[in-house]
Amino acid sequence: MSFWENFWNIFWWFLCVYAFIAFLYALFVVIGDIFRDQELNGWLKAVWLVLLAFLPFLSVLVYLIARGKGMTERTMERGRHNQEASDAYIRQVATASPTEEISKAKALLDAGTISPDEFEKIKSTVMV
Template identity: 40%
Template sequence: MDNYPLLNIFLTMVWFFLGVLWLMLLFRVILDVFRDDTLNGWAKAGWSIFLIVLPLLGVFVYLVVRGKGMGRREISAMAEREERYHAAAEQRAAARTTGQADELTRLADLKNHGELTPEEYEHAKANVLAR
């Protein structure tokens, strides 16, 4: 370790992280090839072979030729995920509202049967509505 200066350590780390970034870019392009519905099977096979045989050139050519579409596909996928999230949130809210309504109905029945005093009913109702 005495003959490995600090600058060499820094440069080794820079090259390491550049290699990691390169692999991330390569895998992102390969994933985009397989996620693209507009490409047929032969086109996907061709791009895959090109990316495996000549990865550096393949990634740059792919980004030049299909880079704009890659961004659009990512944006549409994010919009679709956001729609699914909001739909699930609406379903959870509807289920929670239905649960509150059922619980309020049950509390009203308990009050009508005399099992809860009006003060207990109001306290329980406030707890249900606060959730």
Template identity: 45%
Template sequence: MDSFWDFLWLTISVFFFMAYLMVLFNIIADLFSDHEASGWVKAVWVFFLIFVPALTALIYLIARGGGMARRQRARYDAARAQSDAYIREVASSSPADQISSAKSLLDSGAISQQEYEQLKAKALA
């Protein structure tokens, strides 16, 4: 590096190159996750992404950007639902565990017999 300006230019160039690679990889991931597009359509997009990359990426983002966002949102929602279901499954205790803990509270005198019956009924519901 001869000067500050060379370093600045290199930094800006690397930034834009990395941003372009991120866009390119997102396009390729979206293209292959689109179940509505045929194999030939995907092959044409990939061909043009290889030989005319910047223009093809721009055209893809303009032409298919809305669908790209919907597919990404659907993947996010599916992953979120799966994660929430797993958390609910792991975090919930069985009715036997709930009744056991209510019984220990009753034995220690922390709750009355009536509260114990309510907790027991709630656990069995």
């Protein structure tokens, strides 16, 4: 009998901790969205933060219901922007200029590593 009481007490404790961590996560996501939102002016941001300070659970629910779609759009736009910036950086760093590629191919041709046909093939793909 004592084992089951302890088991359910432990289960209840884990459930409460899980709910508290989920609430904190939602709270910090909402606070981050408030500061990232360019459409809200400073006064509205201050009002939301005061509401979150004094009525946190209710304010998080209201914010998610009222502005949840906008949160999703802002998050997707930010992710898209970050992906484009990352792709641009990788292209800038990873790819060599056409002249560098041709000079590398020429060095391989001079060393006898590739044939003249392969050199022309590389040259034609780089020039496209």
